[in-house]
Amino acid sequence: MASPKEQPALSREISQGKDRGGTHTRQPGGALSCRLIPESVPMAQDSAEDLQQTPLYQRHMSSGGRIVPFGGYALPVQYPTGIMAEHKWTREQAGLFDVSHMGPCFLSLTQRSGDPAADHAAISAIIEPLICGDILNLKPGQIRYSLLLNESGGTLDDLMIARSPLFPGGLYIVVNAGTKEADFAHIEAAAGKRARLERADSAYALLALQGPEAVNLMAGLIPEATDLGFMTYAAFDWGRDKVFISRSGYTGEDGFELLVNADEAEALWDVLLADPRVKPIGLGARDSLRLEAGLPLYGHDLDETISPIEADLGFAVSKRRRDAADFPGARRILAERDGQLIRKRVGLIVEGAPAREGAEILDGAGTPIGVVTSGGFAPSLGKAIALGFVPPEHTAIGARLLVSVRGRAQPAEIVPTPFVPHRYFRKFV
Amino acid sequence: MTTKFTPDHEYIRVEGSTGIVGITPYAQEQLGDIVFVELPVVGKTLKKGDEAAVVESVKAASEIYAPVSGTVTEINPALSKEPGLVNADPENAGWMFKIAITDANEVETLLDADGYSELTL
Numbered sequence: 001m002a003s004p005k006e007q008p009a010l011s012r013e014i015s016q017g018k019d020r021g022g023t024h025t026r027q028p029g030g031a032l033s034c035r036l037i038p039e040s041v042p043m044a045q046d047s048a049e050d051l052q053q054t055p056l057y058q059r060h061m062s063s064g065g066r067i068v069p070f071g072g073y074a075l076p077v078q079y080p081t082g083i084m085a086e087h088k089w090t091r092e093q094a095g096l097f098d099v100s101h102m103g104p105c106f107l108s109l110t111q112r113s114g115d116p117a118a119d120h121a122a123i124s125a126i127i128e129p130l131i132c133g134d135i136l137n138l139k140p141g142q143i144r145y146s147l148l149l150n151e152s153g154g155t156l157d158d159l160m161i162a163r164s165p166l167f168p169g170g171l172y173i174v175v176n177a178g179t180k181e182a183d184f185a186h187i188e189a190a191a192g193k194r195a196r197l198e199r200a201d202s203a204y205a206l207l208a209l210q211g212p213e214a215v216n217l218m219a220g221l222i223p224e225a226t227d228l229g230f231m232t233y234a235a236f237d238w239g240r241d242k243v244f245i246s247r248s249g250y251t252g253e254d255g256f257e258l259l260v261n262a263d264e265a266e267a268l269w270d271v272l273l274a275d276p277r278v279k280p281i282g283l284g285a286r287d288s289l290r291l292e293a294g295l296p297l298y299g300h301d302l303d304e305t306i307s308p309i310e311a312d313l314g315f316a317v318s319k320r321r322r323d324a325a326d327f328p329g330a331r332r333i334l335a336e337r338d339g340q341l342i343r344k345r346v347g348l349i350v351e352g353a354p355a356r357e358g359a360e361i362l363d364g365a366g367t368p369i370g371v372v373t374s375g376g377f378a379p380s381l382g383k384a385i386a387l388g389f390v391p392p393e394h395t396a397i398g399a400r401l402l403v404s405v406r407g408r409a410q411p412a413e414i415v416p417t418p419f420v421p422h423r424y425f426r427k428f429v
Numbered sequence: 430m431t432t433k434f435t436p437d438h439e440y441i442r443v444e445g446s447t448g449i450v451g452i453t454p455y456a457q458e459q460l461g462d463i464v465f466v467e468l469p470v471v472g473k474t475l476k477k478g479d480e481a482a483v484v485e486s487v488k489a490a491s492e493i494y495a496p497v498s499g500t501v502t503e504i505n506p507a508l509s510k511e512p513g514l515v516n517a518d519p520e521n522a523g524w525m526f527k528i529a530i531t532d533a534n535e536v537e538t539l540l541d542a543d544g545y546s547e548l549t550l
Binding site: 077078082083084085087284285287288352353354356376377379384406 | 461462464465467483485486487488489490
């Protein structure tokens, strides 16, 4: 088993490595023992010391979570009921996730002018040059999904950016676990002395409550939070302090993400789990849920070479920014938007064995045309699904392609994503 | 009739010159929900340690190796429609393939039940 440091990204752990797309290398000790036993027994002392624990680590242990190294953290890949049951529970009831390994932070102006609009414009002017989204026109409390880009239009990370509802000139930002050190450094470098980045990834825990029952649970815990519309957040009194709650998630379901002080994390976890509608959900089901929802995973479906247009995330390139062409890689990204595209992310339903990350995608004649970047079994659909990249001429819905699994070509069909319809809470005002 | 085990968590139940191969209860529990099983073709000749089958869980694919050398004589047809049998009943209904054993001495080199259970403590 690779050491935790060699497994920075989420699904490297979840899908268990890139070696399984086509080629299966036999590892010393045999496949099953190599893949399974290290996950199931307490980790060797030396590797455990390298791993950070979230404030909920003891809860995962006492719930029987199978702990794996993930993005430098010791986190549960599943609980005793298993990924399939956890996945279905989240779609039908409510799942509770510990996502404290993620990178939440607050970015605030060093000096406020006293004019709220001017202060928001000033903080927007700091973050916008790094991303392709419109932050300037966010309303207080509104969240936007965006992409941190490099100068060639590739993706450094995908992230959530929200305008603070509490004070002008403040943003709440959540980045991915595996990229957070680099992201924070990148944002701080851009901010210079104009703004201060306050990390919230160790002083706080981040919980996600997802599923159709999430709103009913919240109604019993913090009723005001049920007024939040999809992709908005606010601060609420709970326990001894404030909890930052957003109506968002990574499962395609309605739900909430809760940023809570680390010393109150266990109490919040416990009160949510005390309700029979809630079960704890591990990283395994988190991955299968987001895959069904067609949501990309950084390091797999997105990386430094992949642009927002290639990743089919054109919606994240805001109109105002397109018109101004003032974001990193704008020339490439705008040309791709006009059709000069060499590859595009698609969804595939695969017949037979799941096609995992790295599996080749072939055209009907058997010529390699692309690669699977995420793939697995979809518990809600009972079949194998995948995300991958192919040239634009092969992206028509219904197109019949092939994927190579262990050297055998299996039929696959291009389908729209999400594979399972989103059920976000849409508020009509 | 005797059942032997590999350190890779396969079992082989020997009945005369035939072995019935599957994965242990411990292995199925560690793998989690099996969603797909790929079996060898009948007639395939395997050497001890060759990749013989693949089990896919929601999150990963795992190879199953031939515990001994031999020729595949039968596969479990139920697993194509009901791969979950490997979870529900790994040692009986969830068997994977039968193999005509080439060299009975190879069986002797495998772990017995006590030796295997020590591995999974």
